Amino acid sequence: MVVLTDKTKKRLTIETLDIAPETNTIRSLDWDRDRFDIEFGLQNGTTYNSFLIQGEKIALVDTSHAKFRQLYLDTLQGLINPTDIDYLIISHTEPDHSGLVKDILQLAPNITVVGSKIALQFLDNLIHQPFERKIVKNGVRLDLGNGHELEFVIAPNLHWPDTIFTYDHKTQTLFTCDAFGLHYCTDDTFDQDLEAISPDYKFYYECLMAPNARSVMSALKRMDALDKIDTIATGHGPLLRHNVEELTGRYRKWSQSKAKAETTVGIFYVSEYGDSSNLAQAIGKGINKTEVAVELVDLRGDVDLQELREIVGQCKAIVLGMPPSKGGAGIQTALSTILGSANEKQAIGIFETGGGDDEPTYPLLNKFRALGLNVAFPVIEIRHTPTENTYKLCEEAGTDLGQLVTRDKSIKQMKSLGADLDKALGRISGGLYIITAKKGDVKSAMLASWVSQASFKPLGVSIAVAKDRAIESLMLVGDKFVLNILEEGNYQPLMKHFLKRFAPGADRFADVQTQEANNGSPILADALAYVECEVVSRMDTGDHWVVFSTVDTGKVSKPDSLTAVHHRKVGNHY
Ligand SMILES: Cc1cc2nc3c(=O)[nH]c(=O)nc-3n(C[C@H](O)[C@H](O)[C@H](O)COP(=O)(O)O)c2cc1C
Numbered sequence: 001m002v003v004l005t006d007k008t009k010k011r012l013t014i015e016t017l018d019i020a021p022e023t024n025t026i027r028s029l030d031w032d033r034d035r036f037d038i039e040f041g042l043q044n045g046t047t048y049n050s051f052l053i054q055g056e057k058i059a060l061v062d063t064s065h066a067k068f069r070q071l072y073l074d075t076l077q078g079l080i081n082p083t084d085i086d087y088l089i090i091s092h093t094e095p096d097h098s099g100l101v102k103d104i105l106q107l108a109p110n111i112t113v114v115g116s117k118i119a120l121q122f123l124d125n126l127i128h129q130p131f132e133r134k135i136v137k138n139g140v141r142l143d144l145g146n147g148h149e150l151e152f153v154i155a156p157n158l159h160w161p162d163t164i165f166t167y168d169h170k171t172q173t174l175f176t177c178d179a180f181g182l183h184y185c186t187d188d189t190f191d192q193d194l195e196a197i198s199p200d201y202k203f204y205y206e207c208l209m210a211p212n213a214r215s216v217m218s219a220l221k222r223m224d225a226l227d228k229i230d231t232i233a234t235g236h237g238p239l240l241r242h243n244v245e246e247l248t249g250r251y252r253k254w255s256q257s258k259a260k261a262e263t264t265v266g267i268f269y270v271s272e273y274g275d276s277s278n279l280a281q282a283i284g285k286g287i288n289k290t291e292v293a294v295e296l297v298d299l300r301g302d303v304d305l306q307e308l309r310e311i312v313g314q315c316k317a318i319v320l321g322m323p324p325s326k327g328g329a330g331i332q333t334a335l336s337t338i339l340g341s342a343n344e345k346q347a348i349g350i351f352e353t354g355g356g357d358d359e360p361t362y363p364l365l366n367k368f369r370a371l372g373l374n375v376a377f378p379v380i381e382i383r384h385t386p387t388e389n390t391y392k393l394c395e396e397a398g399t400d401l402g403q404l405v406t407r408d409k410s411i412k413q414m415k416s417l418g419a420d421l422d423k424a425l426g427r428i429s430g431g432l433y434i435i436t437a438k439k440g441d442v443k444s445a446m447l448a449s450w451v452s453q454a455s456f457k458p459l460g461v462s463i464a465v466a467k468d469r470a471i472e473s474l475m476l477v478g479d480k481f482v483l484n485i486l487e488e489g490n491y492q493p494l495m496k497h498f499l500k501r502f503a504p505g506a507d508r509f510a511d512v513q514t515q516e517a518n519n520g521s522p523i524l525a526d527a528l529a530y531v532e533c534e535v536v537s538r539m540d541t542g543d544h545w546v547v548f549s550t551v552d553t554g555k556v557s558k559p560d561s562l563t564a565v566h567h568r569k570v571g572n573h574y
Pocket residue numbers: 445446447448449450451464465466468469470471498499500502566574
């Protein structure tokens with residue numbers, strides 16, 4: 001059955017399948033989920049996967065998003081009488097998986113909810129009603145009978161602080177919820193099409209897991225101690241069965257290289273309050289663009305103060321999401337610990353959502369200043385529901401911070417090129433272009449000269465875009481943009497304008513004359529010509545992405561003029 005939600009006409013469907021002996025999946029397929037959350041970059045919708053394991057006792061692993069309420073509950077009731085369910089296992093309390101816990105408890109009030117200590121605390125705050133509970137620790141087992149012995153693996157921060165995995169010894173299935181997932185909605189229950197899912201798998205890892213690379217490694221170590229894993233039953237996207245080793249291997253490889261990064265920034269926040277978890281992630285994403293590792297620490301969890309001191313001590317910069325002033329003694333102690341462990345070699349950035357009940361921002365910032373910390377970006381104060389522009393602002397603030405803490409290293413690297421090679425490379429020249437892009441409500445632009453036609457059939461161009469450019473996240477596969485070609489003798493004003501240092505989130509088109517292209521991106525009125533482009537693929541070349549795009553529409557507005565050419569003296573600068 002397909003349900004079209006009233007307001008948005010978005011397709012929601014549901015699928016059930018036996019995936020192992022006495023084990024069903026109930027997959028809620030959200031075909032058109034908006035790309036509003038930062039990890040929904042590649043526009044392939046998502047799924048919320050729930051599982052039913054029927055031994056002598058019956059366990060339900062996670063539920064679904066509240067938007068699937070009727071569809072999910074009807075489907076579940078088609079499979080089983082809810083009062084027959086003994087356990088509801090909560091992998092973590094994020095609403096897209098636990099959105100229907102209250103409904104399940106209504107249908108089956110005697111169910112025992114199983115989760116980590118923190119998950120059950122969070123759940124108390126979410127549903128405000130008593131329920132039977134079982135707190136599990138790492139290695140604890142729960143025997144459902146008929147061979148289904150469940151073993152729990154504590155996997156904090158993947159990607160919530162309360163996360164657990166569940167391993168069924170009979171079916172060798174590991175239920176991991178967010179970890180190893182991807183936002184990818186197809187009818188395929190499993191990962192048979194590795195090539196198709198790889199870009200989303202990587203993108204999801206980068207957004208949600210990379211900021212917790214160390215926690216990923218700890219979880220992998222715990223997984224190594226289990227028997228063979230036949231299937232990874234993820235909470236989003238296809239379940240991993242055909243490529244378990246390959247795909248877990250990728251997590252290992254990516255996390256090892258992140259954990260090895262010389263420079264780390266700690267982001268400390270309280271995710272319960274407002275949207276700070278999403279903002280923290282957006283800042284983390286921006287920092288990651290500069291090859292700096294991020295350690296996200298949710299102060300709501302069971303924070304070990306000694307560990308907190310160590311993390312702060314190792315960080316080049318601290319980002320602090322203002323905790324609520326009534327956040328409790330634990331959070332206040334954590335805050336004092338961060339302040340007490342900070343040092344003058346570090347940078348600081350502060351963000352605040354909602355306001356009102358938060359700790360006041362400026363007195364705290366001043367305390368860090370007094371300790372000698374360098375302020376990396378102006379305080380981000382979000383008073384309204386975050387929009388795409390808010391997340392972009394946070395991402396750009398994160399990138400600015402990453403660039404600040406790696407500045408000395410970047411200068412050293414640039415200078416290290418041999419003089420002859422540097423000069424020879426400098427003889428490679430290009431034109432001058434402004435790339436302009438609009439995605440949703442977010443607009444951005446950059447000056448580029450590493451641009452070249454790259455194919456006749458299809459007509460295509462390549463552009464080298466540094467990984468830490470603000471516009472980079474608007475140039476993902478499938479995104480559209482305009483390549484504005486500048487005019488010889490008349491490029492200076494535009495070049496000067498777009499080379500300005502824009503504050504995070506600044507409108508780069510203020511005082512610039514534009515009109516809208518068919519693909520929605522701005523065309524610069526003073527450009528010599530423009531072409532409309534769509535990104536087809538991106539090649540990782542180290543510090544840049546070489547973005548290959550096909551072009552369709554294009555127009556020359558000044559037929560008698562030539563393209564501005566950019567001659568260089570050295571190869572280690574544009
Ligand atoms: C002449 C010239 C050519 C440039 N060409 C490129 C380019 O091809 N790719 C790129 O990523 N950056 C290029 N840049 C750098 C960006 O245009 C510049 O750093 C810009 O301000 C980006 O800032 P942002 O990261 O805040 O968006 C060039 C800079 C200059 C001066």
